[in-house]
Amino acid sequence: MRHLGENLRVNHQCGDSLYLYYNAAKAYSLKEFNDHFLEFKDKSPEAAFVLEHDVGFEKWSRAYFLGNMYDVMTTNIAESLNAMLIDEREPVTSIFNSIAKRFGELFRERHAYVLKSKKNITGDGNQFIVFGAGSTSTVNLLEKSCSCREYDLVKILCAHAMAALRSKHGDEYGMSIYEYSLPLYKDETYLLAYSESINVVPIKSKWCMPEELLSVNIFPPLVDTKLGRKKRKCVKGVSENFKSKRSNKCSICKRSRHKRTTCMNNNKS
Template sequence: MISGTPEHGYAVLDGYRHMLMTINEGSKTSLKLDDKGRFKYFFASYGAWIMGFVHMRKVLAVDGTFLRVDKECDAAYEYFFEKLLDIVPDTSELCIISDRHPSIEKTLSKFYSEAYHGCCTRHLGENARKKFHCGAFLGHYYHATKAYRRDVFHDHFEQIRIINAEVADYLENVGFHKWSRTYFPGNRYDVLTSNIAESVNAMFNEAREFPIIALFNDISKRWSEKFHKRRMAYAKLKTTFVPLAETKIMANKNLGNKLLVHQIDEDTFSVTADNGIAMVHLRSKICSCREFDLDKIPCQHAMAALRHKFGDEYGKMIYEYSSLYYKVESYILVYADPIYPVPAEEF
């Protein structure tokens, strides 16, 4: 009763979206009605989200929402991706992860032909387990999805084939380039699943029963709180990079300290480790182990090469050879703009 009736919510939805854009500068919204003037789709992206994504790694996770106004279908996803295209341009830097729903696959190729499309490794693994009534392959499957080097990938994939040839054929037919990190043609960083979309759904499990205006204001409120907390948390950090990146840097530094380095030219190094020799090209920011290439943080081999080249100053140079996306400053900019709910008294 406090939230109002569903009928009232739909009646004032067009006014609500105008207020949302007025209060949240830079926001994009769209309301679509059917032939009889009834609600069909509503798209909303807050200005804070749009501005924040500029400073983030260009990876999107797409999944169906809990709102059952319309099932996942071509029309729904065409509407969504058409509106998303106004906010997130179609470029080869972009990676989109989904659960391989046919409508997503179909409409992605129409609106995001330049972006790279990958599938959620968890969905694919679970689909294979249910389809072939076999779970023994999953350990090797997840190792294969996370492998940086192709020889490591194929070691695990051959074990999958030994365990269940049908599963191996199924995964191969989907395409290694869709689900394995080492064969993926773009850069999905460490985003291997679309779990983040399901996590967002879980945030609003109770609000899904609200009238539509109350639902979107609850969404605004929850994201406003999260943006504020993260903005404050990152503002207090004294490190150059965010904690997860700093932890990875420290681990790779410790491993790199134990390796032998042979300098070939100004920026090319041969690094000997327990599992063989790796070739590092600092200028190109790549290593034959491929961890440097894909994570955009120097791997243990690159750390050894940096130490050899820069000596005592190499600790500072690590950040010069890492992606700016990991900088604390970038994360502060991601959450810099506030999100404001539309005041109830406006309606």
């Protein structure tokens, strides 16, 4: 998301209205999205056109995202992860600590909200209505859904769903949180993903090779080697392929294709 934003800033000179793009991207509900995006469109129509038609809303907006996700939206996942973990890359244990810390913060925030909204909730069974500051949300625990859309997308209970859970299960509600989140977040699932061992390749002298392969000589493939520097292939993210170069202009006569030192109007040389 930020990666795409920086591309917009460079390619469409919309730095001043970029905060509107971020607001729209982070919105969970369509109404909130539209409010921000329309204002953005007003200020930077060209960049808005790219976002709407070249990239597509579902690539960068939470509200338009079709599947489940956890809080992060990106067109280039490697860059996002890198940015998040750049201070923690060594040793590995500190990465886990920082992830645990971040999740802890998110859960604490929701806990505080639950305590506050304890008295402002009605409903029974699995449907609840939570009255918050300025907004009312409808929670359905069975469908893992809330009208704020956060629960629908992330599949971890949003603050409203937490409040609903508390009113259903009392102070013991903490035990049932996993029942109402996706199994994806359980530690059993996490461990299962890493349960298969990865075999290390031993040193060459310990390789055990069949006799008939030992006698085979493998030659390099028959290709013409081209002279000159090799072309570098880079994998580009979505929307990175639109024009980006601004041609440089001479600072004296403001025309392109030459620079100040080679300008005909330059008196010094």
